[in-house]
Amino acid sequence: MDWSAINPxxxxxxxxxxxxxxxxxxxxxxxAEKTGVLNLGVEGMMITGAICGFIISVETGSPTLGFIxxxxxGAVLSLIFALLTQLFMANQVASGLALTLFGLxxxxxxxxxxxxxxxxxxxxxxxxxxxxxxxxxxxxxxxVLYIGLLIPVIVWYVLKYTRLGLVLRAxxxxxxxxxxxxxxxxxxxxxxxxxGGACAGLGGAYLSLVRVPQWxxxxxxxxxxxxxxxxxxxSWRPLFIIIGAYLFGGVTVLQLNLQAxxxxxxxxxxxxxxxxxxxxxLVLLSxxxxxxxLRAAAPAMLGRLFHASN
Amino acid sequence: xxxxxLRLSGLTKAYPGVVANDDVSFDIGHGEVHALLGENGAGxxxxxxxxxxxxxxxxxxxxxxxxxxxxxxxxxxxAAGIAMVxxxxxxxxxxxxxxxxxxxxxNPPKMRALAARIKEVSQQYGLPLDPLAQVSDLSAGERQRVxxxxxxxxxxxxxxxxxxxxVLTPQEVExxxxxxxxxxxxxxxxxxxxxxxxxxxxLCDEATILRLGKNVGTCVPRETSAREMxxxxxxxxxxxxxxxxxxxxxxxxxxxxxxxxxxSQFGTALRGVSLRVREGQILGIGGVAGNGQDELLAVLxxxxxxxxxxxxxQGNDISRLDPTSRRALGVLAAPEERLGHAAAPDMxxxxxxxxxxxxxxxxxxNGWINWGKTRQFxxxxxxxxxxxxxxxxxxxxxxxxxxLQKFVIGREIMQDPRVLVVNQPxxxxxxxxxxxxxxxxxxxxxxxxxxxxxxxxLDELLEITDDFAALNEGRLSVPVPTAGLTVDQIGLMLxxxxxxxxxxx
Numbered sequence: 001m002d003w004s005a006i007n008p009x010x011x012x013x014x015x016x017x018x019x020x021x022x023x024x025x026x027x028x029x030x031x032a033e034k035t036g037v038l039n040l041g042v043e044g045m046m047i048t049g050a051i052c053g054f055i056i057s058v059e060t061g062s063p064t065l066g067f068i069x070x071x072x073x074g075a076v077l078s079l080i081f082a083l084l085t086q087l088f089m090a091n092q093v094a095s096g097l098a099l100t101l102f103g104l105x106x107x108x109x110x111x112x113x114x115x116x117x118x119x120x121x122x123x124x125x126x127x128x129x130x131x132x133x134x135x136x137x138x139x140x141x142x143x144v145l146y147i148g149l150l151i152p153v154i155v156w157y158v159l160k161y162t163r164l165g166l167v168l169r170a171x172x173x174x175x176x177x178x179x180x181x182x183x184x185x186x187x188x189x190x191x192x193x194x195x196g197g198a199c200a201g202l203g204g205a206y207l208s209l210v211r212v213p214q215w216x217x218x219x220x221x222x223x224x225x226x227x228x229x230x231x232x233x234x235s236w237r238p239l240f241i242i243i244g245a246y247l248f249g250g251v252t253v254l255q256l257n258l259q260a261x262x263x264x265x266x267x268x269x270x271x272x273x274x275x276x277x278x279x280x281x282l283v284l285l286s287x288x289x290x291x292x293x294l295r296a297a298a299p300a301m302l303g304r305l306f307h308a309s310n
Numbered sequence: 311x312x313x314x315x316l317r318l319s320g321l322t323k324a325y326p327g328v329v330a331n332d333d334v335s336f337d338i339g340h341g342e343v344h345a346l347l348g349e350n351g352a353g354x355x356x357x358x359x360x361x362x363x364x365x366x367x368x369x370x371x372x373x374x375x376x377x378x379x380x381x382x383x384x385x386x387x388x389a390a391g392i393a394m395v396x397x398x399x400x401x402x403x404x405x406x407x408x409x410x411x412x413x414x415x416x417n418p419p420k421m422r423a424l425a426a427r428i429k430e431v432s433q434q435y436g437l438p439l440d441p442l443a444q445v446s447d448l449s450a451g452e453r454q455r456v457x458x459x460x461x462x463x464x465x466x467x468x469x470x471x472x473x474x475x476x477v478l479t480p481q482e483v484e485x486x487x488x489x490x491x492x493x494x495x496x497x498x499x500x501x502x503x504x505x506x507x508x509x510x511x512x513l514c515d516e517a518t519i520l521r522l523g524k525n526v527g528t529c530v531p532r533e534t535s536a537r538e539m540x541x542x543x544x545x546x547x548x549x550x551x552x553x554x555x556x557x558x559x560x561x562x563x564x565x566x567x568x569x570x571x572x573x574s575q576f577g578t579a580l581r582g583v584s585l586r587v588r589e590g591q592i593l594g595i596g597g598v599a600g601n602g603q604d605e606l607l608a609v610l611x612x613x614x615x616x617x618x619x620x621x622x623x624q625g626n627d628i629s630r631l632d633p634t635s636r637r638a639l640g641v642l643a644a645p646e647e648r649l650g651h652a653a654a655p656d657m658x659x660x661x662x663x664x665x666x667x668x669x670x671x672x673x674x675x676n677g678w679i680n681w682g683k684t685r686q687f688x689x690x691x692x693x694x695x696x697x698x699x700x701x702x703x704x705x706x707x708x709x710x711x712x713x714l715q716k717f718v719i720g721r722e723i724m725q726d727p728r729v730l731v732v733n734q735p736x737x738x739x740x741x742x743x744x745x746x747x748x749x750x751x752x753x754x755x756x757x758x759x760x761x762x763x764x765x766x767x768l769d770e771l772l773e774i775t776d777d778f779a780a781l782n783e784g785r786l787s788v789p790v791p792t793a794g795l796t797v798d799q800i801g802l803m804l805x806x807x808x809x810x811x812x813x814x815x
Contacts, residue, residue, distance in 0.1 A: 163412070163418065166405075166409055166412060166413060167413065169402075169404075169405065170402050170405065170413050173402040173403065173404045173405065174400075174401075174402050174403070177400035177401060177402060178402075178413075180364070180384075180396060180400040181400055181413055181414050182363070182364075182383050182384030182385050182388075183413075300403070300404065
């Protein structure tokens, strides 16, 4: 095979693009899970964001408006989940799955007239064919990619150093105790779900406006599920989400590049590798926890329903 | 007469089907330690929740320093100077001491300043604490200190304490009482909820007694006997468990130098545990929570298998047998955690009866359950142990703690065990139900069964056991006869004031 067909600068730049939707969806889900909510509807919220963002930018010609509406679309869909699980006390796993199925069907329905259309171009910080390798990697991207890198850092800071973050973690660790101290468990969780939906929607819009950029039915193709695995992979640590997303993104891009370069390794093995790595890392984490070398970071109330008892 | 700090007038709160508080009125004076007494379900919790702003009263009102006081949420109550230490600690195990304390404050200072304040206040009141320690690593006594320090940082006018001593060693109780007296001297009032009458007699200035949601009287604890207060609580004469003289038979269960590694992250390893119980004997095992009680119960019941030859029943090695096989032989156990361990919360009492009694009572044959017989067995348990439930098909979760406890203990006793191991048999059970359970354990021993009672309630152990051993950090002391032991001696056996040494830095 021909390694010289792979240009390192292009390669790294495309890893960053490919990792961003995943990164956004995973950091949103991490915040929801930190408050004890397991939302399996990430895939549905992403694809809803993808089609909302796509339609709005095509109709208005403004990618910015598209991204905003993509985030809004995902967030509004997540409110259905919040309503079901937080107010009606429905099972989180079933509600999340329903959200994914609903999102896939709904996006396919409203996106019928948009297949094959090219969306307006998203402006980049620096453009052109004559960029240096550094410029291409560090500056040759759109604003959302940088926002995506910034969000995990902000989330990390807020969770670790602010009162808001402390309350969020407290609700996820022990909702009864948080309630006894007078914190509004339900509304804090609704807020976290909403944030998760907005991030997933933004990630979806990035997919249809930048990464592909096109609309096809079911175009998320499982990225929402990978985002869920990524939260576990990062063991609920925001900064690890970046590493994990770039690893997944890297393997995805590498696989495409290897294919283009005429690799002899069957493609199936390459596409399998991120998942194999996830399983290995999860096993490693369990072993470390068993021997007390690492504290379990999973929120204690993950997936549990809270019912105020007075 | 001076105005009281807090005056409650005609507080009433009804829930569907039950009046939790009915026209309750009393005063708490400045710098007074006021006891609130009552059985489970008497309405103590609801009353303090109203004072703390977690529940709104249906009728009646409160006056704080002669101004109308109607908190709609805990932060309002805290702002008015009311602080509360909860019975089940409202602490977050995965967070540090300082983070936990910050969560309970309205306007917490920066973490570093807060840590310094915590050190200062904790030293001042003799409650040493490391602000950066993670709560999951602390003992029960230390966890309680976190709660108390959290309250003290807000300079409360009224400190509410809900059953604060139930998890402490006698020495730790002394430390706590020292702190509370210091607070009283500084003018803080304390509302002290407990059903340990001797404690109330030594600590409290005045006591209000609730029964079925009504205030049935006040008394000055120092001048009232524990028995009189207990009878006010229950409303009838209290039945004192009777011991029959009984003959000790042959060795029933013997454990020889048993060491087992901790099974969970926060568990305790058992180290060289040896014990022996004879037929007709009740062995009491005392200790502060988290010193290996759950692990000891698990190895005796068969949930955790132990090294070959370490556990013998009537001379035969049972250390590698699972719980069902041990049950078949007559070695039964009732764990501490009622919901989720002793009983499956969402299954009915009949189904729960079947879960542990199937083998010994012949409730299942070739894999088919005989539901008629099972229901009969469950109904027998309900009748003999006075379990208050509409019928036997009610989910275990729906029963109050005390009633479910009577059911899970009764279920084992009715299976005619040869050896019965119980952990915290009367935890959270009201006085009359506790007396009934203790009597049943005494009767069981009188019929020739060997009984091991693991408990943190020292009065209970002194009352019903023949021999006493202490469990401390997974080690079991040599059993000594209970007769003649004093609470102080027991306290020393339990390892004194737990965690005080390392906290003195």
